[in-house]
Amino acid sequence: MRALAVIIGGFITAYGLEAVLIPNNVSDGGVTGLSIVGSQLTGVQLGILIALLNIPFVYLGYKQIGKSFAIYSVIGIAALAYGTTIMHHVPQIVEGDSLLVTVVGGIIIGFGMGLALRNGGALDGIDMLAVLLSRKLPFGTSDLILFLNLFVFIVVSTVFGLQGAFLSGIAYFIASKVIHMVEEGLSGSKTYKIITSEPENMVETIRDRLGRSATYNLVKGAYTNEDYKEITCIINRLEDSKMKEIIYEIDPQAFVAVYDVAEVKGGNFKKRDIH
Structure with missing residues (x-):
């Protein structure tokens, strides 16, 4: 069921790209x-480039986040790549109005990406890279995602011009907010x-599989x-599905409360491989 949701998320994102964003530059x-950008410059099919360029990031996801996350990400990226191929000539649903293009396109791709993330997979490797770098550098994941995408939009400007790059940035910003709502x-x-x-078993398993430490409160x-x-x-969002698997495996009757955390700093935690 989760795999199906990830596939649907990939197809929704592909539709947003092919029916809204790409035809409007x-x-x-x-x-x-x-x-x-690579597809526009070389003529290579977009789906092929999406699949190829995401390979190293899927490997990072496997090493740093876990096998199940990497598998679901492969499924999602494959669905996105295939979706862009079969939807390449789909009719445009928005044309001309720049503001409407960015809003509608951002909402559609944000919903698709959020659906995939909510079910344990990712459609884009930049998230995985940001999570890895956040463990090596004194910056939060969200800051690094924004920073890495600044370079992406500079590259975009070489093909779509400054206006296209700015519109792309706006569409991505809208998509990120939709992802936040869908994926929490x-x-x-x-x-x-x-x-x-x-x-004790729970804490040991969390430490072994996620590389995360924990604390006890006597209640x-x-x-x-x-x-x-x-x-x-405390875990990051990409480890959420794995954490739920661990809890259910060890104690299906456990009482669990989950809170969103805006920012985490401090500590000398070193990330280990997840299995």
Whole structure:
């Protein structure tokens, strides 16, 4: 079911590109934006470039985020690449009005990308690269996504001109807000509070598979009057689906509360490979 949702997200994004943005000389951000530029310059099919340019980022996703995330990302990127191929001559649904193009295009691709992210996959490698760099540099993921896309839109300006680059930036900004609404957090972190009958096993598994440390709070049940160890762990959005898998695997009856976190700083955490 999750794989189907990721595929649908890829096709929705492809439709937004082919029916709205690209015919109006507006690009997307990230690897998709670079693929659009490459397709315009070389004549190579957009789908082929999307698939090829995302390969190293999928590998990064596998090493840094996990096998399941990489698999779902491959499925999503393949759906996006195939979708742009079969929809290449689809009729335009918006034409001429620059503002309408950016708004409609941004909403469509944002919904598609958000749907994929919500179900454990990604359609663009720039997110994965930003997550990796955020662990090496003193910047947040959202800051790095914006920074990396500045270079993308500079490249876009060489093909679509400054106006096309600005419109592309606006469409990407709108898409990012839609992703936030669909996926519940474009690049922020989440705090998990878990009360389980197997706290030690849970913490050890989270550490082994996600490379994330956790803390304990001693709490007492108001009804049972029993003492519990409440686990608190902060993860990034791309690890969310993996965290849920771990919790369900160890203790399906665990009590879990999840909070969005705007920013995380400090600590000397070193990321390990996920398996």
